[in-house]
Amino acid sequence: MVAIVDSGSTKSDWVILDEFKNVFLKTETIGFNPNFISKELIVPEIEKNNSLVSVKNSITKIFFYGSGCGVRQNCQTIEEEVGKVFINAKITVKEDLMAAAYAAYRGKPTIVCILGTGSNSCYFNGENLKIKLPSLGYLMGDEGSGSAIGKQLVRRFFMQKLPQDLHLEFKEIYGLTIDEALKNMYHTTRPNAYLANFNKFVVERKEHPYFQQMVLEEMKNFFDYQVLPYEEAKEAEINFIGSIAYYYENILRSAASELNLNVGHIVQKPIESLVDYHIKYIL
Numbered sequence: 001m002v003a004i005v006d007s008g009s010t011k012s013d014w015v016i017l018d019e020f021k022n023v024f025l026k027t028e029t030i031g032f033n034p035n036f037i038s039k040e041l042i043v044p045e046i047e048k049n050n051s052l053v054s055v056k057n058s059i060t061k062i063f064f065y066g067s068g069c070g071v072r073q074n075c076q077t078i079e080e081e082v083g084k085v086f087i088n089a090k091i092t093v094k095e096d097l098m099a100a101a102y103a104a105y106r107g108k109p110t111i112v113c114i115l116g117t118g119s120n121s122c123y124f125n126g127e128n129l130k131i132k133l134p135s136l137g138y139l140m141g142d143e144g145s146g147s148a149i150g151k152q153l154v155r156r157f158f159m160q161k162l163p164q165d166l167h168l169e170f171k172e173i174y175g176l177t178i179d180e181a182l183k184n185m186y187h188t189t190r191p192n193a194y195l196a197n198f199n200k201f202v203v204e205r206k207e208h209p210y211f212q213q214m215v216l217e218e219m220k221n222f223f224d225y226q227v228l229p230y231e232e233a234k235e236a237e238i239n240f241i242g243s244i245a246y247y248y249e250n251i252l253r254s255a256a257s258e259l260n261l262n263v264g265h266i267v268q269k270p271i272e273s274l275v276d277y278h279i280k281y282i283l
Contacts (some may be wrong), residue, residue, distance in 0.1 A: 001018055002017045002021075002063070002283060003086070007065065007069075009031045009193050010031045010116070010196060011031050016055060028049075034074035043084050046085045047085065056086050057088055058088075059086050059089045061091075062082060062089045062092065063282070065098055067116075069096065075093040096114060097112065097121075100270060104240075105126060107126070108237070109236055110123075110238065111230055111236050111238045113241070115146075115244040118146075119142045119145040119244075121230070123232055132229055133229060143218065144218050144222025146196030146199045146244045147195040148221075149198075149214075150196050152214060153199075154176070199247070202214075215251045220255045223255060223259050223261060234260065236262075239266070240263065240266045242270075246267075
């Protein structure tokens with residue numbers, strides 16, 4: 001059996017293929033971004049999933065694509081910890097941008113962007129991945145991402161920048177105190193996922209003029225920092241992977257239009273396309 005894993009900072013999608021390349025199992029775990037989760041938690045979190053435990057000895061190959069896995073040390077961490085569960089598997093770990101490139105590829109060169117809990121970008125010509133820009137994480141980067149929009153919302157709430165109607169609704173729903181917010185942002189293992197969770201509030205009110213403008217600014221910020229530096233940006237189709245791109249599609253396309261950029265496909269969950277790519281080109 002073969003496992004294909006697309007792991008973000010919030011959750012991981014797993015697909016297990018049988019010996020005939022048919023889908024045997026689909027399941028989820030939390031995200032395993034080594035920059036935010038302690039390596040000691042990886043094995044226990046996998047073993048919470050009874051479906052994975054039931055097939056762990058039958059899996060001989062694992063293709064793991066993960067947020068935070070652009071650094072060799074983080075790849076080694078994933079290989080070692082996942083290997084403790086799947087003892088018979090050869091494990092290949094690559095960064096999430098490679099999974100996004102495979103999932104977004106439609107037969108012609110494209111700029112591939114991830115807009116989920118975090119954000120990233122690359123240029124993919126069907127064979128080679130070009131990464132021109134570093135991923136600086138949620139503190140200094142991740143423009144346009146769920147964590148960035150969540151950060152804007154929480155910041156504007158506490159600094160009393162939200163319109164009165166949104167301020168009162170946010171206060172009633174979350175009852176968020178500054179002590180609670182600071183604790184979750186600075187003293188927990190997954191602060192970026194914590195901030196991204198506040199997107200639910202924005203998404204449910206994304207037609208509100210204030211949020212329309214706030215998200216538009218954040219999307220333009222993303223294009224400015226993570227797309228326009230590519231010399232191919234003005235000519236190439238720009239394809240997106242991730243829930244944030246999916247939920248804010250209209251605002252994202254408006255931001256691109258203002259900058260004369262061509263947005264093509266937007267895929268919420270890349271796992272299906274990623275599996276298809278493996279069946280067709282890798283397995």
